Amino acid sequence: MTVSAIEFSRLGPPKLHLYAMKCDKCGELSPWWERNHCYHCGNDSLTEFELKGTGELTNYTVVYYPPREFLGQEPYVVGHIQMDEGVNMPAPVMGVDPDAVEVGTRVDATLRRMKLGHEGDIYYSYKFVVDDE
Amino acid sequence: MAVLTSYGAYVPQYRAPLGEIQKFYGRPGRPRSRGLATPGLDEDTLTMAYEAARRALKGERGLGAVIVATQAPPFGLRKVSQTLANALRLDDGAVHMDLGANATGLLDAFRIAQTLDVGPTLVVATDHLVAYRDRVADVLSAGAAAAFVIDPRKKAEGIAELGPQARAAEEVFDVWMLGREQEPRFRLEVLFDAYAKATSAATAALEKATERPTGKYTAICPSQPHPQVLRGLAKLGAQPKQLENTQFIGDIGNVGAASSGLALCLGLDASRKGSTLLALAYGGGEAVAQEITVTKKPKSAGTREMIDAGEPIGVGTYYRWTEGRQQQPH
Amino acid sequence: MKVGVLGIGKTPHKIQHDKSLKDLAVEAGRKAMNDAGVAPDDIQMLYVGNVGSVGFNYENSTGLMVAHHLGVVPAGAVRVEAACGTGAWALHLGCVAIASGLYDTVMVLGVEKMNDLATVEGTSIIAQAADSKEEYFSGLTFPSGTALTARKYMQTYGVTEEDLAHTSVKNHYYGARNPSAHLRFECTVDEVMKSAKVADPLKLYEVCPMTDAASALVLCRPEILEAQPKRPQVYITATSMGSGTWYQASDTLDDAYNLFARPVERAYEMAGITADDVDVAEIYNSFAIQEPLGIEGLGFAERGEGWKGAADGSTWLDGKVAINPSGGLLCKGHPLGATGSTQAVDVVEQLRGTAPEGMLRDDAEIGISACRGGPGSVGAIHIYQRMEG
Numbered sequence: 001m002t003v004s005a006i007e008f009s010r011l012g013p014p015k016l017h018l019y020a021m022k023c024d025k026c027g028e029l030s031p032w033w034e035r036n037h038c039y040h041c042g043n044d045s046l047t048e049f050e051l052k053g054t055g056e057l058t059n060y061t062v063v064y065y066p067p068r069e070f071l072g073q074e075p076y077v078v079g080h081i082q083m084d085e086g087v088n089m090p091a092p093v094m095g096v097d098p099d100a101v102e103v104g105t106r107v108d109a110t111l112r113r114m115k116l117g118h119e120g121d122i123y124y125s126y127k128f129v130v131d132d133e
Numbered sequence: 134m135a136v137l138t139s140y141g142a143y144v145p146q147y148r149a150p151l152g153e154i155q156k157f158y159g160r161p162g163r164p165r166s167r168g169l170a171t172p173g174l175d176e177d178t179l180t181m182a183y184e185a186a187r188r189a190l191k192g193e194r195g196l197g198a199v200i201v202a203t204q205a206p207p208f209g210l211r212k213v214s215q216t217l218a219n220a221l222r223l224d225d226g227a228v229h230m231d232l233g234a235n236a237t238g239l240l241d242a243f244r245i246a247q248t249l250d251v252g253p254t255l256v257v258a259t260d261h262l263v264a265y266r267d268r269v270a271d272v273l274s275a276g277a278a279a280a281f282v283i284d285p286r287k288k289a290e291g292i293a294e295l296g297p298q299a300r301a302a303e304e305v306f307d308v309w310m311l312g313r314e315q316e317p318r319f320r321l322e323v324l325f326d327a328y329a330k331a332t333s334a335a336t337a338a339l340e341k342a343t344e345r346p347t348g349k350y351t352a353i354c355p356s357q358p359h360p361q362v363l364r365g366l367a368k369l370g371a372q373p374k375q376l377e378n379t380q381f382i383g384d385i386g387n388v389g390a391a392s393s394g395l396a397l398c399l400g401l402d403a404s405r406k407g408s409t410l411l412a413l414a415y416g417g418g419e420a421v422a423q424e425i426t427v428t429k430k431p432k433s434a435g436t437r438e439m440i441d442a443g444e445p446i447g448v449g450t451y452y453r454w455t456e457g458r459q460q461q462p463h
Numbered sequence: 464m465k466v467g468v469l470g471i472g473k474t475p476h477k478i479q480h481d482k483s484l485k486d487l488a489v490e491a492g493r494k495a496m497n498d499a500g501v502a503p504d505d506i507q508m509l510y511v512g513n514v515g516s517v518g519f520n521y522e523n524s525t526g527l528m529v530a531h532h533l534g535v536v537p538a539g540a541v542r543v544e545a546a547c548g549t550g551a552w553a554l555h556l557g558c559v560a561i562a563s564g565l566y567d568t569v570m571v572l573g574v575e576k577m578n579d580l581a582t583v584e585g586t587s588i589i590a591q592a593a594d595s596k597e598e599y600f601s602g603l604t605f606p607s608g609t610a611l612t613a614r615k616y617m618q619t620y621g622v623t624e625e626d627l628a629h630t631s632v633k634n635h636y637y638g639a640r641n642p643s644a645h646l647r648f649e650c651t652v653d654e655v656m657k658s659a660k661v662a663d664p665l666k667l668y669e670v671c672p673m674t675d676a677a678s679a680l681v682l683c684r685p686e687i688l689e690a691q692p693k694r695p696q697v698y699i700t701a702t703s704m705g706s707g708t709w710y711q712a713s714d715t716l717d718d719a720y721n722l723f724a725r726p727v728e729r730a731y732e733m734a735g736i737t738a739d740d741v742d743v744a745e746i747y748n749s750f751a752i753q754e755p756l757g758i759e760g761l762g763f764a765e766r767g768e769g770w771k772g773a774a775d776g777s778t779w780l781d782g783k784v785a786i787n788p789s790g791g792l793l794c795k796g797h798p799l800g801a802t803g804s805t806q807a808v809d810v811v812e813q814l815r816g817t818a819p820e821g822m823l824r825d826d827a828e829i830g831i832s833a834c835r836g837g838p839g840s841v842g843a844i845h846i847y848q849r850m851e852g
Contacts, residue, residue: 011596016220031712033597039713050222061610062663063602067587070602072174072453075660078602080611080712090712092602094175095146098663103618111183111220112175113207114600122207124220125600127175 008121015125018109020087022049029087053109054131055083062098069115077101081128093128106131135247136291137425140281141188142398142436143181144385147171148443149451151270151386157448158267168443170275170385172261174454178203178276179213182259183220185280185394188434190221190255193282197252198228200245202238202390205261206231209313217257227251235308235416236356239279239393240423243295243412246283253284260389263455264316272308272317274455275386279394292431293401293410296424297342301334303327305418315457325361331420332413333365339411339422340369347371350424351408354379354396357387357415366413375411378403384440397425398436405430464733466561466699467688468847469568470499471808473678476795477645482675484513484520484576485532491677491801492533492572499681500694503534506681507566512543512553512573514799518588519577525800529572546592547749548836549573550678550803551704551843557682558702558845567684573801574677585673589799593838598710606670606750607662608711608838613752614664615716620767624664628655629773630751631668634787637780638794640821645674645796669751674796678805695815699807701733701846707839714839716756716766722842723760723833730831731762734846738762741846742827743785743813745806747835749797757833758786761844785824788813806832807845814849 020029023038024045030038038046060079063070070076070092077093079101093107107128114123148168155164172181182201190196199221201214214229228251232238239258246254261276263269283295307324308317332355336347347353348370355362358380363371379399388395393414400410408427413420446454472494474487482490488511496503513525522528530540545552550573557571577585590599593608603611616622632652638644650658650668658667685698703726708714731737738761746757755769763784764772772778778786789795789809792802810830812818827849834843 013219015600016216017222031598031710033594033710039708059611059614061607061614061665062660063604063607064660064662065582065586065604065606066602067590067599067604068583071583076602078607088712090598090601090603094173110187111180113177113180114175123600124179124216127602 005119005121008117008123012121012123015123018051018053018126019048020051020083020085021046029085031087031089051083051085055081055107057093057101057103057105057107058082058088059103060093060101081107091126091128093130096130135283135285135295136287137293137295138253138282138284138287138291139189139191140279140398140401141185141434142395142439143184143188143278144439145170145172145176145181145276146442146444147173147446148385149446150448153448155270160267160270164270166273166382166386167384168445169273170277170388170443171446171451171454172276177207178205178259178261179207179216181276181278182213182217182257182280185259185278186217186221186255186257189280189282194221194223195252196223196227196255198230198249198254199223200230200232200242200254200256202232202234202242202258203260204233204235204389234390236390236392237414237416237419237421238390240298240412240414240421243283243423244298247285247295249285253282256281256283258391258394260391262317262387262389265456268316271319271321273382273387275388277385277388277391277395279391279398292429293425293427296426297339298421298423299335299338299342300419300421301331301338302419303331307418309417325359327418328357328359328415329361329365331418332362332415333369335420335422336366336369336413339424343424345409345424347411350375350411351404352379352400353411353413354393354400355413356392356396358382362415381440395436398434401427401431402433402436464558464562464700464702465685466558467683467685468680468697468699468811469683469688470495470501470681471811472498473643473805473808474676475643476674476676476798476805478578479675480578484516484522484525484574485528487576487675487677488529488572488574489532491574491679492529492570495570495679495681501568501681505568506535506570507538508560508569509535509538509540510543510553510556510569510571511540512549512800512804513575514544514546514549514592515575515577515588518591519580519585525574529574535570545841546836547747547797547799548803548834548841548843549800550805551832551834551845552803554680554804554807554845555702555704555843557680558699561682561684567687569682570679571682571804572677572679573804575798575800576675577673577798578675582673592836594709598712603711606665609750609752610662610665611711612714612719616752616756617664619716622770625652625656626770626774627751628652630754630770631655631793633773633779634748634791634793635668637788637822638790640819641790641794642819644790644794645672646794665750671749671792671797674798676796676798676801676805678801678808680804680807696850697811697814698848698850699845700848701730701844703727703730703733703844705842707842709837709840711838718839719756720760720766722835722839723757723844726842726844727761730844730846734848736829736846740829741784741831743788743810743824743830745789745809745832746786747802747833748787748791748793751793753835754786754791761831761833780822780824788818788822788824803834803843806834810847814847
């Protein structure tokens with residue numbers, strides 16, 4: 001649930017890019033939300049690190065009772081994806097039969113509508129599809 | 134001489150049951166499309182444009198311009214091309230242009246790209262034409278996107294050369310919307326007449342401009358291969374084999390501004406060095422025809438495979454996904 | 464540490480459309496004060512645990528509201544929030560208030576009214592107790608995030624869905640015997656396995672319902688309770704709190720274990736006991752998998768074996784340690800802010816010998832409540848002991 005179009009202007013644009021945060025001290029990657037704190041070494045400065053978009057599904061579940069912004073898309077697969085660059089991130093995997101997905105499936109990122117805020121601001125961000133190459 | 138350096142297409146995987154929709158509303162006759170390509174709830178013309186663009190660009194970012202042709206942008210008063218350029222991480226200096234257009238938009242964008250001097254241009258035609266209730270059977274509402282990279286400066290690296298264009302236009306009310314209404318209005322009898330007149334006139338004009346007879350193209354890529362269009366083309370010497378690879382409406386429906394794009398992608402997929410393609414688009418009384426010469430056999434974008442790989446959805450799902458849902462906050 | 468539990472009270476735990484947030488809080492608060500034999504004037508500080516009143520009920524500042532309606536004004540009052548660990552956090556602050564020597568008698572109250580909104584709205588509000596703008600933006604919810612933990616557990620230890628189903632069977636057995644529980648039906652392993660999928664591998668009988676409830680405790684300096692030997696002599700002997708990751712993506716099985724293992728080590732030391740001394744435990748289990756994880760974290764079983772007690776009887780009422788004889792959150796529901804305080808009330812009832820027959824552990828002397836919150840963010844341990852006067 002967004003608060004306002006102002007929040008969208010702050011949060012929306014970064015979501016158009018697929019990136020992780022790289023610690024300026026230990027060099028490890030953390031998911032994009034760790035802007036203030038390296039989960040690995042505790043350092044407080046990190047830099048955006050662009051991701052290619054390819055990775056492997058390391059864990060997943062199938063959601064039958066979705067939150068509002070996913071209503072109508074259930075059942076959908078959501079899981080943890082180990083990106084090739086070495087960071088673990090949560091994301092949905094779309095357009096795939098839940099029975100056809102398993103740990104180890106390779107996936108590729110693509111842009112999708114995530115939600116419509118109540119001021120009519122559309123958030124776009126990344127979901128994944130099975131990599132068929 | 135502008136050169137096409139790469140292209141890509143995107144067709145959503147879901148197919149709505151046009152036959153069942155027709156039956157439900159008591160509309161007689163065989164459905165004119167086996168299924169309607171329906172974008173998922175989390176897709177729209179911008180996300181489809183992204184899908185087609187990333188297939189065309191394959192990571193390339195040094196573009197000078199992005200032109201998006203669509204009749205169904207997610208927002209009014211905001212450019213699709215701007216957000217698309219941002220998501221593709223294109224260079225800051227790139228020019229963003231939105232063309233609100235019907236199926237002629239793609240060829241209009243080609244014409245603009247041929248004259249720009251800003252470096253490679255990404256042209257994307259993306260659309261999701263939506264009509265409700267039984268009108269879906271006439272409008273054949275479906276969604277798809279096609280993307281092309283055009284570079285006026287490249288000669289050697291390209292796969293095709295964009296040749297001359299010819300146009301013919303008449304003032305008619307065939308398919309239109311009043312302002313930013315949700316669904317199109319149409320008069321089919323006007324449409325069928327206009328198809329015949331405009332496409333024949335534009336194709337004939339192209340013959341004059343290129344000195345190439347219509348019957349001599351390897352393939353004809355029409356946005357709408359309606360019988361009226363085909364009759365006009367036949368009069369100019371077109372043969373059925375020129376159309377055998379480029380038709381898709383019977384499989385997935387009418388995809389609006391993306392129609393000319395998909396037809397062209399199908400033509401390119403089946404082409405080889407030396408093939409000549411006649412791109413033909415019609416919309417709102419105007420037809421545009423363009424000669425395209427393939428200079429290097431392109432790697433297939435898999436357009437036919439995407440069209441064939443459809444997953445059926447039910448009537449309820451189709452309406453739940455298309456009827457106003459995307460405008461509700463969630 | 465020794466904090467006296469002077470009085471306890473709770474409302475039924477279920478959907479209660481006729482009662483508001485205020486009604487529930489007042490009911491529980493009054494029951495606790497009556498049980499304690501105190502008047503509102505005697506309460507010197509009020510800690511009200513509530514998580515989602517802004518979202519569920521369009522109101523805020525629950526502590527101030529309850530203070531007014533319970534009549535404890537002019538004593539200080541504050542709202543406490545720490546995701547699903549809120550009730551336990553309110554309890555911790557109450558213990559600290561007493562142990563500091565600054566206060567003689569305080570009240571701890573947890574309250575949540577979740578059912579005024581539709582379930583799908585409620586789910587979105589619950590998701591705010593995680594990073595709903597980042598991680599949960601990606602389609603994860605609490606059930607699906609926990610499902611990922613369940614799958615990791617199953618893969619790491621070679622445990623099947625049937626193995627885990629026994630936990631629900633045990634909880635439902637006692638839930639059926641708990642008059643104040645939300646869900647009061649027994650079930651078999653087969654019925655658990657056939658229940659509707661919520662987030663694979665979690666099934667309907669492995670997730671808790673959304674519940675309206677309130678529960679409260681009146682705490683006092685030990686001397687005050689000792690001076691009333693006719694009252695049941697139940698004391699809180701340890702309170703130990705910790706935190707963990709705010710993100711499901713960073714929550715490993717080690718983290719899930721440590722969320723309880725770290726604070727419980729301090730708690731056992733504070734109380735001067737070991738895991739073997741515990742007779743009864745209320746362990747947070749809004750999702751069934753959290754019970755085996757909690758059993759392991761508290762030291763009642765080896766890692767990867769916490770699920771076995773539900774299958775072999777050792778965590779049933781008369782087993783080595785009775786785990787969730789109240790039916791757990793699976794049956795009582797999870798009224799977010801009240802869960803931690805309800806766990807406390809239920810343990811105290813066991814030690815007093817006043818828990819309903821059929822779920823009352825014989826002669827329980829030492830109990831523990833373990834509450835958690837967020838994607839792996841709060842660990843809260845309390846130890847209780849019945850002491851002969």
